[in-house]
Amino acid sequence: MTTRTIGAWILTAVAVSGVACAQQASFMPPTPEELSMTSLPGYPGAAAVVLNREESTKDDLHGVFHYERIKILTKDGEKYANVTLPFVTVAQNESSLTGDDKTLEDITGRTIHADGTIIPFTGKPYLKVLEKAQDVKVQERVFTLPDVEVGSIIEYRYATRIADNIYEAPQWIIQGDLYVKQAHYIWYPTSRELEDSHGSITTITWLPILPADAKIERRDVPHSEFTHEPIQVFELTIKDVPPEVKEAYMPPIASFSYRVLFNFTAEHTAAEWWKDEGKDWSKGMDSFADPNSDLKKKTADITVGATSDDQKLQKIYAAVMQLENTRYTRAHDKQEDKAEGGHQIKNAADVLNHKRGSETQITQLFVGMARAAGMKAYLMLVPDRSEELFLQGWLSFRQFDDVIAIVNVDGTEKYFDPGCRYCAYGHLAWEHTLVQGLRQFDKGTEFGGTSSDDYKFNELTRVANLKMDEAGQITGTIDLAFMGANAVEWRHRALSGDEESLNHALRTHLEDMVPRSLQVKVDKIENVADYEQPLKVSYDVTGTLGTRTGKRVLVPSDIFLSGESAPFADVKRQQSVYFHYPRYVQDAQRINLPATMSVEALPDTARFDLPKQEAYTLAITGDAKGFTTRRNYIQGELLVMPKDYDSLRKFYTQFESKDQESVVLKTAPAVAASGGN
Numbered sequence: 287m288t289t290r291t292i293g294a295w296i297l298t299a300v301a302v303s304g305v306a307c308a309q310q311a312s313f314m315p316p317t318p319e320e321l322s323m324t325s326l327p328g329y330p331g332a333a334a335v336v337l338n339r340e341e342s343t344k345d346d347l348h349g350v351f352h353y354e355r356i357k358i359l360t361k362d363g364e365k366y367a368n369v370t371l372p373f374v375t376v377a378q379n380e381s382s383l384t385g386d387d388k389t390l391e392d393i394t395g396r397t398i399h400a401d402g403t404i405i406p407f408t409g410k411p412y413l414k415v416l417e418k419a420q421d422v423k424v425q426e427r428v429f430t431l432p433d434v435e436v437g438s439i440i441e442y443r444y445a446t447r448i449a450d451n452i453y454e455a456p457q458w459i460i461q462g463d464l465y466v467k468q469a470h471y472i473w474y475p476t477s478r479e480l481e482d483s484h485g486s487i488t489t490i491t492w493l494p495i496l497p498a499d500a501k502i503e504r505r506d507v508p509h510s511e512f513t514h515e516p517i518q519v520f521e522l523t524i525k526d527v528p529p530e531v532k533e534a535y536m537p538p539i540a541s542f543s544y545r546v547l548f549n550f551t552a553e554h555t556a557a558e559w560w561k562d563e564g565k566d567w568s569k570g571m572d573s574f575a576d577p578n579s580d581l582k583k584k585t586a587d588i589t590v591g592a593t594s595d596d597q598k599l600q601k602i603y604a605a606v607m608q609l610e611n612t613r614y615t616r617a618h619d620k621q622e623d624k625a626e627g628g629h630q631i632k633n634a635a636d637v638l639n640h641k642r643g644s645e646t647q648i649t650q651l652f653v654g655m656a657r658a659a660g661m662k663a664y665l666m667l668v669p670d671r672s673e674e675l676f677l678q679g680w681l682s683f684r685q686f687d688d689v690i691a692i693v694n695v696d697g698t699e700k701y702f703d704p705g706c707r708y709c710a711y712g713h714l715a716w717e718h719t720l721v722q723g724l725r726q727f728d729k730g731t732e733f734g735g736t737s738s739d740d741y742k743f744n745e746l747t748r749v750a751n752l753k754m755d756e757a758g759q760i761t762g763t764i765d766l767a768f769m770g771a772n773a774v775e776w777r778h779r780a781l782s783g784d785e786e787s788l789n790h791a792l793r794t795h796l797e798d799m800v801p802r803s804l805q806v807k808v809d810k811i812e813n814v815a816d817y818e819q820p821l822k823v824s825y826d827v828t829g830t831l832g833t834r835t836g837k838r839v840l841v842p843s844d845i846f847l848s849g850e851s852a853p854f855a856d857v858k859r860q861q862s863v864y865f866h867y868p869r870y871v872q873d874a875q876r877i878n879l880p881a882t883m884s885v886e887a888l889p890d891t892a893r894f895d896l897p898k899q900e901a902y903t904l905a906i907t908g909d910a911k912g913f914t915t916r917r918n919y920i921q922g923e924l925l926v927m928p929k930d931y932d933s934l935r936k937f938y939t940q941f942e943s944k945d946q947e948s949v950v951l952k953t954a955p956a957v958a959a960s961g962g963n
Contacts, residue, residue: 313441314338314355316398320439323357326465329529333363336462337439339469343456345476348448350456355441356464358434366464367397367434371444372416372426390427395442397431405433407442455490455548458522462543466527473520473548474507490518491556493547493679500524502546522546534853537864537925541675549681559681564724564731567683571665571726574633575650577658581635585658595661595696602655603704603711607817609651610642611707614781645705649689652704662694666725668736670717672866678722678733690718690736692725701737708777708817713739716771716867720924741868741922744770745820748799748846750827750875754912756882758832758839760804764796764825771867773821780814788814792823801848804829831877832951840948843889843906844915846873847945854935863926863934873917882953885913889947894940896933899923902941906949913949 326332340353356366373390395407409429417424431440448454458471475490494502503521530543553559577585588605592598630636634654637643643651649665656663669676670687677685691702706715718736725734746769752762768776780788789808796806805828812822832841842848854863879885885908894902901920906913919941926934 313396313443316402316439320357321398321400321402321437323359324437325359329465331360332465333360334358334366334464336464336466337468339466341456341458341469341471343473345474348450350446350448351443352446353441353443355439358436358438358440361436364434364436367431367438367440368428369395369431369442370426370428371411372424373446375423375425389447390425391445391447393427393429393442393444395429395431395440397434398439398441399433399435400437407431455550457548458546460496460524460544460546461527461530463529463532465529466524468525469523469527471522471524471546474517475520476517489551490520491549491551491681492520493549493677495542495545495547496522496524497527497544500544520548531860533856533859533861535863535865536861538671538674539861541677542861547677547680547682551681556679556681560678560724560733561730563681563683567667567724568665568726568731571650571689574647575654575657575665576633577654578633578635581633581638581654582658584635584638585655588655589659595659595694598659599656599661599693599695600711602652602659603702606638606648606652606655606704607707608641609637609648611645611648611705612642613645613705614707614778646689649691649703649705652702653691653693656691656693662728664692664726666690666692666723666734666736668718668721668723671719671721672717676722686723688715688718690714690723706774707781708774708815710770710817713743713770715774716744719867738924739770739868741870741920744772744867744869745872746772746869747872748874750845750873750877752827752831752845752876753878754831754880754883756880758830758834760827760829760831762827763809764800764806764827766796766823766825767820768823769820770869772869773817776821777814777817793825796825798849799846800827801829801831801842801845803831804845837953838886839883839951839953841877841951843904843947843949844873844875844917844945846875850942850945852938852942854931854938857935859928859931859935862928863931865921865924868920868922868924870921871917871919873915875915876912878912879951883951884910884954885949886952887950888913889944889949892941892944894937894944896923896937899926899934900937902937902944904941904944908949917945 320337323335326335335357336354337357338353338355340351342351343349344351358364358366371390371393375389393407393411397405397407399405407429409432411427411429414426414428415423416426427444431442434440456471456473460466460469460471492502494500500522503519505519505521507517507519524544527544530539549559551559553562585602589598589601592601631640631643631647634647634651637647637651638655653663653665666689667683667686668688668690669685673687674685688705691704692699693702694700700712701714702712703709703714703718706718709715714736716739719738720736722733722735724731745767747765747767749765750762751764752760754760776788776792779791783791788811792811793806793808797804800806807826808823809826810822810824812824813819814821831845832839888906888908889904891906892902892904894900899922901918901922903918904915905917906915908914
């Protein structure tokens with residue numbers, strides 16, 4: 287960093303600190319209405335309410351100044367006294383002045399009791415490092431406001447400083463978990479950040495997701511305390527913002543909650559911006575994935591004996607899936623690389639030679655090898671739909687999380703996800719299915735969509751083979767088999783821990799399903815690393831089962847449902863119902879009985895359907911030795927709109943009621959068991 291840059295950094299830091307302290311020295315006096323407030327009309331039981339929020343972004347000072355004022359309404363609301371402020375710091379050095387270097391400073395706060403008593407915050411915020419890589423730290427400032435009780439008002443200010451060489455368009459996140467009485471957002475950009483290195487003028491656009499009556503004001507300010515040149519100011523004042531709706535099985539709320547996303551662009555339209563930026567992205571990806579002579583030779587060795595594109599690609603896929611994926615282990619620092627021979631990954635061939643890489647590098651390697659084998663292969667940027675969906679109107683690559691591959695295999699384009707450890711050949715991680723992203727074509731980039739798997743691919747089978755004695759004691763085995771997305775989830779958990787932690791998680795998983803009176807022990811785990819095979823888990827089971835009423839015993843018709851709760855108990859629904867992926871659950875349960883017990887009554891066979899979405903069947907049969915349950919559940923649709931919620935809820939209510947029915951056993955000897963229905 288040059289002396290001039292360091293000097294500018296110090297001057298700006300002093301200016302930011304001075305302005306921040308001046309702003310924080312004055313808090314808003316409480317009104318009598320605020321002090322006496324005990325509830326929020328229309329929101330019975332609300333824990334707290336945001337009385338006022340301010341966010342002021344002043345780019346000449348490279349600072350964002352925040353103010354939060356919250357009224358505590360219930361005992362549960364006291365948790366808002368514990369404040370956590372996250373931020374990310376990217377180190378800068380002499381060779382690189384780029385980055386997103388941030389600090390969070392000048393924290394002040396106070397508590398106001400309902401009688402007007404003021405208790406200032408005099409503590410020191412705790413700095414907590416959540417994640418630390420070579421040049422990146424994910425951190426947070428943590429502090430607790432003093433003496434908070436029901437009826438208190440808490441308020442605090444703080445400043446976020448952004449590095450001098452960075453100009454970021456702000457994101458105004460309007461909606462959260464609390465009702466907001468009033469909020470004010472303002473942004474003072476500078477003319478310098480509206481010129482690129484060639485002097486071309488850029489413009490500011492924005493994507494508003496706001497109520498119909500909320501408008502962003504854009505005006506020119508001829509003079510200000512921050513600059514002598516005219517600047518544009520963007521401002522939003524908004525009142526009475528409801529909290530985000532919290533319902534089970536919701537879509538990624540980040541894509542729908544109220545917010546304003548700003549853009550810098552030199553292009554006239556969003557389509558032009560994506561075309562130009564996509565071209566640059568694609569060029570960089572292709573440069574890394576280029577099939578040089580080394581990669582071509584190794585690809586030829588790996589694919590020897592294959593006679594079709596599909597056979598070649600399966601061999602390539604198997605080879606890259608054997609590499610260390612640092613997303614699921616850890617990145618290696620420079621010292622480790624140097625000790626191992628100075629490894630530096632500059633291209634796809636280096637990933638193969640060094641036997642490790644990031645998820646993106648491994649995907650680039652896969653595409654490079656497919657091209658080396660003579661196939662057309664493309665890269666595609668995709669979001670993680672467990673968190674957000676892609677918005678074309680927000681001109682930012684930050685909304686993309688991962689890169690997948692598209693390969694033309696014997697004349698048909700197929701999607702692959704080699705960056706997702708243990709993802710099966712020809713499939714995608716569920717987070718990348720049915721999303722829109724930016725993909726390569728032969729001539730540039732365009733938006734495209736991804737495919738999805740059939741419910742049969744994400745299959746879970748649960749088989750119980752149990753024996754009951756005269757005292758109701760149970761012994762036997764349970765076998766689970768996970769396929770598709772079910773298996774990937776467990777395999778990733780295996781990567782993040784050891785054998786003991788995996789055994790504990792799998793044992794707890796089954797314990798949460800079956801009656802508490804059963805004890806389970808993991809006996810065997812198979813195919814943890816074989817991503818093309820089902821992940822199988824075998825358990826030993828002991829304990830008691832059933833409820834005695836005189837000479838009868840009531841036994842669950844399907845023991846795997848004992849821990850189930852109704853997901854759609856609410857009569858009304860505001861958000862769509864969002865399932866992660868289609869799935870198929872098959873239960874088979876056999877309980878053999880002693881000679882002193884027999885089946886007296888069985889639940890009737892049942893079938894319920896929700897056309898094109900869900901299906902459920904239950905069949906229980908008895909014989910002289912016991913009874914057998916077979917239950918199948920298919921979930922085919924991923925998104926159910928609010929208008930269709932009543933039908934979905936009715937379907938769930940029907941089969942949940944059926945699942946609660948019991949098999950009735952007699953304790954007196956019987957010649958033959960009931961045949962059921």
